[in-house]
Amino acid sequence: MKTVVGLLAVMANALLLEGLSKAFGGNRVLRAVDLRVKGGEIHALVGENGSGKSTLVKVLSGYHAPDRLACAQVNGVDVRLPLPAGAAARAGLAFVHQDLALIESASVLENLFLGSLETKLGWRVPWRHEVLRANNVLARFGLGSVDPLQVMERLDGAERAMVAVARAVTALDRAERPGSGQASRGVLVVDEVTAYLPEDAVRRVLGTFRSTADLGFGVLFVTHRLEEVFSTADSVTVLRDGAVVHSSSVKAVTRQELVSLMVGRDLDEEAEVGAREVGAVGGEQAALVIENLEAGAVTDVSIRVLPGEVVGLTGLVGSGFESIPYALFGAAPANGRIRIGRQRASLRGWTPRRAMRAGLALVPAGRLTRGAVGTATVGENMLLLSARRLWRHGFISPAAERAAAESLMRQFDIRPPLSDIELGRLSGGNQQKAILAKWLTSGASAFLIHEPTQGVDVGAKGQILGTIRGLGNAGKALLVASADQVDLARVCDRVVVFREGRIHSELSGSGITEARISAAAHGIDAIKVKA
Amino acid sequence: MGSKSGEGYSPRTEERQPETAPFPPPRGAIYRARLRKGAASATPRYGLVGAWGLLIIIFSILAPSTFPTALNFETMFSTGSVLLILCLGILPSLTAGEIDLSFAGIFGLAAIIVAYTNVNLHIPIVVCLVIGVTAGGLVGVVNAVLTVWVGIPSLIITLGMGSLLSGLALGVTSLPIAGVSNALVAAASTRFLGFELVFFYAVAATGVLWYVYRFTPLGRNLFFVGAGREVARLSGLPVRPLAGGTLIFGGLVAGLAGALLVGTQGSADPTAGPTYLLPAFAGAFLGSTAITPGRFNPLGAFVAVFFLQTGTQGLELLGLSGWVDQAFYGASLIAAVVVARLGRRP
Numbered sequence: 001m002k003t004v005v006g007l008l009a010v011m012a013n014a015l016l017l018e019g020l021s022k023a024f025g026g027n028r029v030l031r032a033v034d035l036r037v038k039g040g041e042i043h044a045l046v047g048e049n050g051s052g053k054s055t056l057v058k059v060l061s062g063y064h065a066p067d068r069l070a071c072a073q074v075n076g077v078d079v080r081l082p083l084p085a086g087a088a089a090r091a092g093l094a095f096v097h098q099d100l101a102l103i104e105s106a107s108v109l110e111n112l113f114l115g116s117l118e119t120k121l122g123w124r125v126p127w128r129h130e131v132l133r134a135n136n137v138l139a140r141f142g143l144g145s146v147d148p149l150q151v152m153e154r155l156d157g158a159e160r161a162m163v164a165v166a167r168a169v170t171a172l173d174r175a176e177r178p179g180s181g182q183a184s185r186g187v188l189v190v191d192e193v194t195a196y197l198p199e200d201a202v203r204r205v206l207g208t209f210r211s212t213a214d215l216g217f218g219v220l221f222v223t224h225r226l227e228e229v230f231s232t233a234d235s236v237t238v239l240r241d242g243a244v245v246h247s248s249s250v251k252a253v254t255r256q257e258l259v260s261l262m263v264g265r266d267l268d269e270e271a272e273v274g275a276r277e278v279g280a281v282g283g284e285q286a287a288l289v290i291e292n293l294e295a296g297a298v299t300d301v302s303i304r305v306l307p308g309e310v311v312g313l314t315g316l317v318g319s320g321f322e323s324i325p326y327a328l329f330g331a332a333p334a335n336g337r338i339r340i341g342r343q344r345a346s347l348r349g350w351t352p353r354r355a356m357r358a359g360l361a362l363v364p365a366g367r368l369t370r371g372a373v374g375t376a377t378v379g380e381n382m383l384l385l386s387a388r389r390l391w392r393h394g395f396i397s398p399a400a401e402r403a404a405a406e407s408l409m410r411q412f413d414i415r416p417p418l419s420d421i422e423l424g425r426l427s428g429g430n431q432q433k434a435i436l437a438k439w440l441t442s443g444a445s446a447f448l449i450h451e452p453t454q455g456v457d458v459g460a461k462g463q464i465l466g467t468i469r470g471l472g473n474a475g476k477a478l479l480v481a482s483a484d485q486v487d488l489a490r491v492c493d494r495v496v497v498f499r500e501g502r503i504h505s506e507l508s509g510s511g512i513t514e515a516r517i518s519a520a521a522h523g524i525d526a527i528k529v530k531a
Numbered sequence: 532m533g534s535k536s537g538e539g540y541s542p543r544t545e546e547r548q549p550e551t552a553p554f555p556p557p558r559g560a561i562y563r564a565r566l567r568k569g570a571a572s573a574t575p576r577y578g579l580v581g582a583w584g585l586l587i588i589i590f591s592i593l594a595p596s597t598f599p600t601a602l603n604f605e606t607m608f609s610t611g612s613v614l615l616i617l618c619l620g621i622l623p624s625l626t627a628g629e630i631d632l633s634f635a636g637i638f639g640l641a642a643i644i645v646a647y648t649n650v651n652l653h654i655p656i657v658v659c660l661v662i663g664v665t666a667g668g669l670v671g672v673v674n675a676v677l678t679v680w681v682g683i684p685s686l687i688i689t690l691g692m693g694s695l696l697s698g699l700a701l702g703v704t705s706l707p708i709a710g711v712s713n714a715l716v717a718a719a720s721t722r723f724l725g726f727e728l729v730f731f732y733a734v735a736a737t738g739v740l741w742y743v744y745r746f747t748p749l750g751r752n753l754f755f756v757g758a759g760r761e762v763a764r765l766s767g768l769p770v771r772p773l774a775g776g777t778l779i780f781g782g783l784v785a786g787l788a789g790a791l792l793v794g795t796q797g798s799a800d801p802t803a804g805p806t807y808l809l810p811a812f813a814g815a816f817l818g819s820t821a822i823t824p825g826r827f828n829p830l831g832a833f834v835a836v837f838f839l840q841t842g843t844q845g846l847e848l849l850g851l852s853g854w855v856d857q858a859f860y861g862a863s864l865i866a867a868v869v870v871a872r873l874g875r876r877p
Contacts, residue, residue: 329765331764331765352764352765352766352767353767353769355767356767357767362765364765369759369761369762370761370762370765371762371765372762373755373758373759373762374759375758375825376754376758376759380751380754380755384751384752384766385766385767387748387751387752388748391748394746394747395746396746396747396748396751438766
């Protein structure tokens with residue numbers, strides 16, 4: 001239901017960015033980006049991982065400073081980026097990030113009006129008045145049934161996101177801005193808030209965007225889910241490799257076109273996503289069999305991995321593939337059955353120790369938080385699992401340790417080859433190699449790897465992927481869960497693509513290309529891809 | 532299965548690898564790098580030993596007639612030994628990332644138990660020892676269960692436990708219990724080569740712990756449990772038994788130390804326990820700046836405890852008494868933690 005202000009706002013630009021460029025070192029992340037969000041419109045920003053979407057949001061929110069920016073205006077008023085902390089609302093910008101930043105133990109009302117509670121003389125808060133105000137705000141955003149005095153942690157995912165949106169808009173409303181009383185009222189920037197929410201929740205959250213836009217605000221929302229773009233947005237901008245490749249009304253573009261715009265580099269052939277081939281490779285004894293896995297966000301997952309095979313798991317953020325390695329290792333609760341070699345077990349009550357004894361290895365994301373200890377030496381980390389083997393005659397001989405460490409460092413080409421410096425001092429790629437080396441010493445037959453090249457520079461990426469391939473050639477079975485579709489296309493024999501918690505399709509052999517993986521992740525069944 | 536190996540390295544998407552020294556580097560280069568690293572790190576590693584020596588020199592100059600005497604050193608090493616054993620008892624729990632504040636309470640109560648059962652209940656001293664140490668172990672078990680399995684932070688649980696036990700000790704008796712069996716006194720304070728036996732027990736304990744830390748998988752695993760508990764869990768280490776075990780170990784050692792204290796004094800004082808809390812922590816933290824900087828270690832604790840003992844004893848010989856001890860321990864603890872933090876890479 002549009003308000004008068006809302007109708008007036010349609011003409012004005014809520015947000016105008018021209019010529020925004022940003023580079024990190026030699027890496028150009030944003031190239032002369034132009035963006036225009038009108039008041040009263042919902043504008044979607046889409047792009048693949050690494051396209052620059054999140055950097056754009058971070059520049060807007062003041063986390064990064066732009067290298068070059070020809071013009072930045074909110075409500076027609078020039079703003080200087082980066083904005084200092086706290087100045088965003090005053091400038092007319094409000095943000096809702098994926099981490100909603102709500103206080104679980106406080107009430108809905110306190111969360112809503114954090115920082116903008118009305119006070120009377122002596123800082124007294126007129127609570128009854130505030131409750132009425134909260135009810136009004138909640139009703140406006142479709143949360144009329146929520147009690148403002150309810151504790152935040154009782155609300156479900158959808159309500160939480162909706163409260164976060166309501167809070168941001170309220171803060172915008174109350175902030176004093178130069179030239180207020182203008183037609184457009186500010187910009188709400190929403191970053192990937194719906195990624196982990198179920199369908200019906202998403203619909204409700206999208207409803208709040210509509211309510212916000214009807215009030216006259218411009219809404220810029222970043223998303224992976226193209227359904228949302230077509231169901232809710234008025235306009236869409238596509239980023240690819242840091243540049244804007246398309247910007248138009250949503251009606252002027254189809255879903256297939258969007259995907260090919262998002263992905264479309266180096267591809268000049270027509271391609272079809274391969275049909276599902278689970279279980280097609282029979283005969284050989286599988287090294288790893290997963291049956292009816294149910295964990296985290298995924299259900300009904302069954303996969304077979306042969307010795308020497310590298311199988312990739314991927315999908316959009318929130319599709320659930322990222323929980324699989326941890327579930328299989330017993331690091332997260334799961335249901336289902338697993339078979340490693342000849343050993344069978346149920347995943348209920350599965351623990352890392354049992355997984356290791358059965359021959360599994362887990363290389364988690366988060367190198368220094370879950371994969372290895374940064375303050376321990378390279379040698380200590382690498383030899384953690386072989387300490388028992390080195391313990392002869394009641395001693396772990398330092399010489400034997402050093403020899404074992406040096407042999408591993410040579411094998412994995414870890415530089416610098418000093419085993420008694422702290423692991424944290426190595427580069428990301430070398431740290432990752434050291435962690436892979438550690439698991440090699442455990443004698444595992446199947447490796448579960450999550451985001452192997454995260455935070456690793458380009459040169460080392462190839463080495464890590466080469467190491468993974470080498471492990472496969474040595475007869476190990478490898479399951480690589482990664483959102484980096486370029487990597488998967490380089491190293492995997494098969495790629496299983498997940499969508500919304502289930503297996504969507506499987507690609508194999510020469511059918512594995514980044515474009516096809518991406519298309520499958522977005523649910524496109526057949527695409528024509530142009531250069 | 533190797534079909535992808537060729538396609539894996541498409542040159543168009545890969546940058547050239549930076550040129551580095553040939554691999555593997557010649558043995559000489561590695562050796563020289565180690566030597567350089569060794570020289571650079573000798574100062575922080577043995578700084579505390581140097582500081583200790585300096586302290587001895589300073590006090591010898593300031594109190595030339597009383598400090599640099601055989602009697603003084605013998606007293607110093609004997610008094611410090613019980614503290615060192617206590618300190619070694621909490622070292623594993625600190626390494627595993629737990630904080631045990633109850634050891635002083637266990638220590639004090641165990642001393643009272645040993646003395647009371649021996650003097651008032653006329654139970655043979657060996658049995659009293661067993662009772663005392665077992666009591667310490669049982670408290671350790673309670674600490675372990677509540678911390679590791681129920682999940683309450685060890686700091687809180689042991690704080691309460693320590694206070695509870697100190698109170699119990701006073702509840703048993705408000706006055707010291709004297710007249711403990713001569714066998715215990717002999718076992719603790721008979722002199723050998725000028726030092727009381729308890730000093731040799733402390734040296735042996737240091738040696739055993741050093742061996743475990745340096746040469747056994749257990750020592751390695753404990754370090755990982757403390758430095759990265761999630762990493763340890765995901766590497767299949769039995770995190771809970773290890774962490775809980777260190778608390779039980781601490782309880783047993785505190786009980787033993789209590790018995791040894793009774794042996795050195797010939798009596799048990801219900802107010803003695805809590806006065807060992809800060810010095811033991813000071814010793815552990817100060818020790819973590821030496822030998823293997825940044826990590827709790829037995830040799831460092833050894834040097835630290837006797838450094839502290841030298842300090843307080845010297846100050847007493849200079850006529851400053853009572854309050855100086857606490858000030859010195861407190862200042863050393865602060866200095867140790869600050870130095871350790873600054874010494875870590877910025």
